[in-house]
Amino acid sequence: MNDAAPAPTPAPRRARLRAPELVGKGGWLNTGGKELTLADLRGRVVILDF
Secondary structure (H helix, E strand, O other), X not given: OOOOOOOOOOOOXXXXXXXXXXXXXXXXXXXXXXXXXXXXXXXXXXXXOO
C-alpha cells in the first residue's frame, strides 16, 4: 500500500496583460507640467483619483 499523497497539480498560468497608458483631457496634476508614462511610474506607489 502506498499512503503517499498524489503530487499537486500546478495552477494554470494566467495571461499577463499590460496596463493601458493613462490618458485624458485633464492632464497630470502636481507634476510641474511633465507628462508621465507608466514606465516613469514603475516601482512607485501611485494614487489614482477618478
